[in-house]
Amino acid sequence: VIRLAKHVRFEEVDAAGIVFFARYLNYCHEAMEHFFAGLDGGYVKLIRERHLGLPAVKAEVEYFSPLRYGDAFFIDTSIDHIGTTSCVLSYRIWREQADREIECAKIRHTCVVCSFPAVTKVAIPQDMRALMAAHPTR
Amino acid sequence: VIRLAKHVRFEEVDAAGIVFFARYLNYCHEAMEHFFAGLDGGYVKLIRERHLGLPAVKAEVEYFSPLRYGDAFFIDTSIDHIGTTSCVLSYRIWREQADREIECAKIRHTCVVCSFPAVTKVAIPQDMRALMAAHPTR
Amino acid sequence: VIRLAKHVRFEEVDAAGIVFFARYLNYCHEAMEHFFAGLDGGYVKLIRERHLGLPAVKAEVEYFSPLRYGDAFFIDTSIDHIGTTSCVLSYRIWREQADREIECAKIRHTCVVCSFPAVTKVAIPQDMRALMAAHPTR
Amino acid sequence: VIRLAKHVRFEEVDAAGIVFFARYLNYCHEAMEHFFAGLDGGYVKLIRERHLGLPAVKAEVEYFSPLRYGDAFFIDTSIDHIGTTSCVLSYRIWREQADREIECAKIRHTCVVCSFPAVTKVAIPQDMRALMAAHPTR
Numbered sequence: 001v002i003r004l005a006k007h008v009r010f011e012e013v014d015a016a017g018i019v020f021f022a023r024y025l026n027y028c029h030e031a032m033e034h035f036f037a038g039l040d041g042g043y044v045k046l047i048r049e050r051h052l053g054l055p056a057v058k059a060e061v062e063y064f065s066p067l068r069y070g071d072a073f074f075i076d077t078s079i080d081h082i083g084t085t086s087c088v089l090s091y092r093i094w095r096e097q098a099d100r101e102i103e104c105a106k107i108r109h110t111c112v113v114c115s116f117p118a119v120t121k122v123a124i125p126q127d128m129r130a131l132m133a134a135h136p137t138r
Numbered sequence: 139v140i141r142l143a144k145h146v147r148f149e150e151v152d153a154a155g156i157v158f159f160a161r162y163l164n165y166c167h168e169a170m171e172h173f174f175a176g177l178d179g180g181y182v183k184l185i186r187e188r189h190l191g192l193p194a195v196k197a198e199v200e201y202f203s204p205l206r207y208g209d210a211f212f213i214d215t216s217i218d219h220i221g222t223t224s225c226v227l228s229y230r231i232w233r234e235q236a237d238r239e240i241e242c243a244k245i246r247h248t249c250v251v252c253s254f255p256a257v258t259k260v261a262i263p264q265d266m267r268a269l270m271a272a273h274p275t276r
Numbered sequence: 277v278i279r280l281a282k283h284v285r286f287e288e289v290d291a292a293g294i295v296f297f298a299r300y301l302n303y304c305h306e307a308m309e310h311f312f313a314g315l316d317g318g319y320v321k322l323i324r325e326r327h328l329g330l331p332a333v334k335a336e337v338e339y340f341s342p343l344r345y346g347d348a349f350f351i352d353t354s355i356d357h358i359g360t361t362s363c364v365l366s367y368r369i370w371r372e373q374a375d376r377e378i379e380c381a382k383i384r385h386t387c388v389v390c391s392f393p394a395v396t397k398v399a400i401p402q403d404m405r406a407l408m409a410a411h412p413t414r
Numbered sequence: 415v416i417r418l419a420k421h422v423r424f425e426e427v428d429a430a431g432i433v434f435f436a437r438y439l440n441y442c443h444e445a446m447e448h449f450f451a452g453l454d455g456g457y458v459k460l461i462r463e464r465h466l467g468l469p470a471v472k473a474e475v476e477y478f479s480p481l482r483y484g485d486a487f488f489i490d491t492s493i494d495h496i497g498t499t500s501c502v503l504s505y506r507i508w509r510e511q512a513d514r515e516i517e518c519a520k521i522r523h524t525c526v527v528c529s530f531p532a533v534t535k536v537a538i539p540q541d542m543r544a545l546m547a548a549h550p551t552r
Contacts, residue, residue, distance in 0.1 A: 010291050011298070022162075029160065047153050055156065056201050063195050068462075148319070149428045149436070153424050155429075186346060291462075297439060334476050337474075
């Protein structure tokens with residue numbers, strides 16, 4: 001599990017005063033970039049120099065408890081599954097309140113490694129595979 | 139089915155050149171607001187005057203084909219399920235190319251009707267229920 | 277003057293409950309794309325096929341009256357100045373209330389026509405120049 | 415001067431491949447929140463408990479050099495002017511390349527302290543005034 005600490009930004013809430021439901025996928029992507037920071041050059045080099053990306057084929061979000069402006073929270077990223085060209089990332093979004101852990105959301109994110117700009121599937125490169133294998137969902 | 143026509147905006151793509159995966163939920167929310175435009179005062183009055191909202195408890199997105207800047211697309215919204223306090227909206231995102239329909243994404247969006255700011259569950263109001271009942275997923 | 281009608285979306289407000297100040301530039305860009313829809317293939321073809329863009333060199337926003345979720349508003353786009361490679365677009369954002377026009381914001385947006393991906397200045401193409409010349413700020 | 419270090423996120427670029435011009439104001443707001451972190455409870459308490467906010471009355475952005483996905487950059491925030499109810503924040507956005515400082519953008523941001531939700535002007539509270547006075551633009 002690789003953990004990212006964040007807090008809710010001023011413009012991330014909606015007219016109901018809670019974090020907009022789509023934002024959780026922005027948060028996940030940031031956690032994914034943070035996860036792949038362990039690669040040489042990180043996710044940035046993957047995109048800009050290796051011309052590889054991980055377009056989503058599926059995203060399943062369960063929302064448990066709303067987040068509001070200023071709330072501090074954590075995203076724990078781990079790997080549920082590693083296939084030939086695809087992988088499943090798992091994210092747990094939670095915060096602390098009075099020494100208790102509040103579950104906020106849980107996301108399963110299925111990606112396929114693709115070369116860009118053509119968006120064609122390729123086998124998961126060895127360095128990505130090794131990094132993912134080191135962080136399985138418990 | 140209620141249809142919304144849109145096109146991809148300049149800032150909706152990511153560094154890989156395709157619509158960012160979280161944006162599809164922004165698109166769905168816009169389609170949901172469009173769906174509920176059939177209520178007196180629409181979704182806006184629901185939020186601003188009736189102090190009701192529909193926070194998501196679940197969102198499942200399947201991505202089939204990427205969208206790029208300028209692509210015209212459609213969102214078809216229909217209702218999969220109506221419960222006591224919760225409902226399931228279904229969205230089909232598709233575009234036309236050479237007289238063929240290209241499936242882009244499919245989303246199931248489970249919401250609970252809540253009163254705000256407390257975010258407490260309430261029974262689905264009668265006007266919302268009637269509107270939803272008129273547009274079942276085929 | 278070319279006019280675009282819009283309304284404030286659910287996720288465009290901030291934790292203070294009014295449209296986030298950066299969003300006005302998103303609105304302007306949409307108005308600019310709408311303005312250039314008069315070109316063959318519009319702004320989309322400009323970017324995707326002609327590999328030209330209009331990066332901003334300056335943006336000056338004056339905010340007069342806040343916008344809230346659901347507010348309907350208009351953006352009037354006109355051209356303040358046309359240079360060799362640069363131009364100045366002017367946007368007036370306003371809404372109607374009880375038959376009166378409420379000024380919401382005013383933006384001056386200085387752009388330079390550039391070829392991409394190198395981001396090097398080029399002379400304003402003739403079709404863009406003609407379209408802009410037809411819509412001067414009064 | 416109070417400095418914030420950031421890097422360009424995956425979804426912050428536009429279809430031309432550079433950071434979308436509106437995003438610079440998102441960056442500034444984050445730098446402003448970071449600046450006011452020096453208050454007891456920070457900007458979050460200001461908004462959520464003291465019901466004060468700083469809506470913009472003016473924002474002037476000059477863009478010097480584009481930012482791309484993954485670029486690391488800095489935002490230096492300082493105070494140009496402190497009035498009775500209004501203040502002017504100044505932001506310098508820059509990055510390092512081969513030991514040189516590249517100027518990316520410069521922003522002047524005029525705000526008025528207001529009480530919410532009514533959005534009525536109030537005198538700048540003493541703690542805000544003191545914090546701002548300690549960080550004048552050189």
